[in-house]
Amino acid sequence: MSMTPEQATWFADVAGRIVTNVEQVLLGKTFVIRLAVTAMLSEGHLLLEDVPGTGKTSLARAMAQSVQGSTNRIQFTPDLLPGDITGISVYDQRTQEFDFHRGPVFSNIVLADEINRASPKTQSALLEAMEESAVTVDGVNHRLAAPFMVIATQNPVEQAGTYRLPEAQLDRFLMKASIGYPDHAATVKILETSSAPSASVPLASVVPAATITEMAALARSVHVDAVIADYVARLVDSTRSASEVRLGVSVRGAMGLMRASRVFAALNGRHYVTPDDVKSLAVPVLAHRLVLDAEAEFDGVSPTAVVSQLLVETPPPADRVAS
Structure with missing residues (x-):
């Protein structure tokens, strides 16, 4: 059964209250917050790539507080082991059995801070958790909390001692976004209320x-009309044939864009998806999944620029979309 207009209105109201609540901590970044809420309600994960001090950790903490959920922060370092994330089995001499001690991944929102500083083996420990919402330790499957979301951060400036995320792991993130510096008005407001650290400011749950x-x-x-599905398919196909791209968007990426577009439509109070929903999310959902040709990278071409150009070249549906 399709979502009703009344349900869409309720959905937009609740999501809007979450966005407003988080914006108390992250001033002037409404669109990024809406992306984070969209990722959470799409049951996806978010990768934040930005310079230090722009509020990546504050965003994850505020999201968890707003939804009255549990949160854990994992500081990724070169010596971090997979068991430090998933948990380990410890032998109990009294019962002569192994007891599973849960790791920090057993939380509603997990902040994977500076994920590219851990070894590829440790990074891959998140793969099953992100894809299956479960971890397997010593052959035993353990389900994670619901809802479950990973917000990972990485610093694009300092690359010494880091391990680039492989394409397989990047593809597990529904979206990649950048918070960026606040504008002048937001900066002034932040400075006026900067007497206490942001971590000490509690947020009421919504x-x-x-x-x-x-x-x-x-x-x-x-509701997703057939012409919208065709538009998404054509957009994804165009990433695979672009001259600057060596590896285009996967089927998982296409499904992720469709799933996120449904949530974004409801976030805007609609019970049907429009081409504008797809356009709004195309860059954060698709750009990080592209592997560019070496010559294009040398010329300074970015995945964001490629997706933006493909949006211009791929005509949206001409018919009115509604249900």
């Missing part, structure tokens, strides 16, 4: 975590 799970399920019923 909704329980169970409501997020309910909203994610409801978003799957947003």
Whole structure:
């Protein structure tokens, strides 16, 4: 059954309250916050690539507080082991059995801080958790909390001692975004209220975590017209044939764009997806999945520029989309 207009209005109201709540901490960054909320309600994960001090950690913490969920921060370092993320089995001499001690990944929102500083083996420990919402330790499958979201950060400036995320792991992130510096007005307001560290500012919860799970399920019923599906398919196909691209967007990426577009439509109070929803999310959902040709990289071409150009070259549906 498709989402009703009344359900779409309720969805937009709840999501809007979450965005407004988080914006108390991250001033002037409404669109980035909306992207983070969209990723969470799409049951996806978010990669934030930005310089230090722009509020990446504050965003993750504020998201968790807003949805009354648990949060854990994992500081990725070269000596971090997979068991430090997933947990380990410890032998109990009294019971003569192994007890599983849960790792920090067992949380509603997990902040993977500077994920590119850990070894590829440790990075891959997140793969099953991000894709399956479960971890397997010593042959035993352990389900994670619901909702479950990973917000990973990496610093694009300092590359010494880092390990570039492989394409397989990048593809597990629904979106990649950058917070950026605040504008002048937001900076002034931040400075006027900077007497206390941002970590000490508590946020009131807006909704329980169970409501997020309910909203994610409801978003799957947003109507998608056949012409929208065709538009997404044509857009994804164009990434595979672009001259600057060596590896285009995967099927997982196409499905992710469709899933996120459903949520974004409901976020805007609509029970159907429009081409503008797809356009708004194309860059954050698709750009990080592209592998550029070496010559294009040498010429300074960016994945964001490629996707932006393809949006111009790929005509959207001409017919009016509604249900």
